Amino acid sequence: MTDQQLALQTIGEAQLIPEECIQPCPKDNVHVLGKLPEVLERPDPIVAVNRLQQRSG
Secondary structure (H helix, E strand, O other): OOHHHHHHHHHHHHHHHHHHHHHOOOHHHHHHHHHHHHOOOOOOHHHHHHHHHHHHO
């Protein structure tokens, strides 16, 4: 998987998390939003984004 694909996959997963909070069924929104750092702070996407940033500037 390329750095771009990994970054896009991670962003896609992160975008789904807030959508869970607006679903009509009752949920623990604090728990749902707590998933966001779990997705965004994975080591592989962080490394991929850093490499992309270095390449672009």
